[in-house]
Amino acid sequence: MFPYLRLGPFLLQMPLLALFIGFWIGNTFVEREAVRLGLNKEKINNLIGYGLFGGILGARLVYAAQYASVYVANPLGLLSLSTNTLSPIGGFLIGIAAAAAYGYRHKLPLRKTLDALTPGLSFFMIAVGVSHLLSGNAYGSPTRVPWAMYVWSDYRHPSQLYEIFFALIIFTIVLPKVIPASASGMRFVQFVALTVTARIFLEAFRGDSILWLDGYRAAQVIGLATLIICIVVLRQWGRIQQNESNIQ
């Protein structure tokens, strides 16, 4: 764990730095893929920018909406640099909505755009794992396996290392396109399917899971639902592709 680095009067948040680097490098993969797919690089960059800006703004606004009376009395609090006053789910949904609105307005082809974003997203997932390792978040459950890490006063599964390892494997599958994609958008769906499969497996080693009814881990349940959607989409698109090739 290495959450903070003090540089004179400034406190550098290392997990945020890891995410920033992951975003920056991931973006170069996106640009390269966009060009390869014949998409306008600038428009894809703008789409990411809108998504990012919308996400940050949305995360703050949704958080503020939960404490409306506080922020109505102190509206300047909306401009706080604190990352502790953000709503991750609100940010995620509004960020996607902002990016989707931009893509729709500029007539970006949905499936191709998603394919272009895939290698960048895949790299960013590695950065997410590194940021968890630096912050000590997403820590593992207590264990006595020989490779356990002593963290938060107990021997625990090195869940952040598992996360990085699986993200690296998925990246090495996604980037060189190991699995063929017969239709546009298929590569994105493959990436999502692999990522949620890894999450369903790895979540069992986490010590900080959000639990739902009867002790089920929320991430696993959401992961299973997402995986079902991915399988339906893969089969549906595969069938359409098959019919088209039969007609030809």
Place this chain on the structure above:
Amino acid sequence: MNNSRFATWMTWALILGMIWTVISRVSPAQLQAQTGSVPKEGFTAPDFTLSLLDGGEVTLSDLRGKVVLVNFWTSWCPPCRQEMPAIESVYRSYKDIGLVVIGLNLTAQDSKQDAAAFAQGVGVTFPIALDLDNSVSNLYRVTALPTSFFIDRRGVIRSVIVGGPMSEAVIQSKVEGLLQEDQ
């Protein structure tokens, strides 16, 4: 591997995932085993007893049932000085409905006189605890000032804010959220 085979693999992954989800369900016994005293969100706040600037002592575990804000500060730290009026304002607004603030002065790195003069200058009314030997700041792994721990009524750390200054809105939103929760 073609797409159809990939979809088949994913279907098997789904079936195994469902089984895995059931197997890895967390039982109430496991939940209790994961509870420990660590200065981290989701864990019970490490207990401490410290002398107060105005005399007497404060023990964190005695404050169960109340929402507690533990703010680590020194009088020479500019962001600590900047956020202190906001903390005081929030304390005055919410103390009657269950908020306790402990201004935990790192006295080993400060001086009792400077801490007292600053607290008096700001008009601080919440208790100032004196960490004379850094034992509590070490226990809480405080690496930067100010650092604030928001602790719920069960004594669990719910939010940690490192650095500052915190705005009044930030403090209020954290405190309100915890005060609204049932004990």
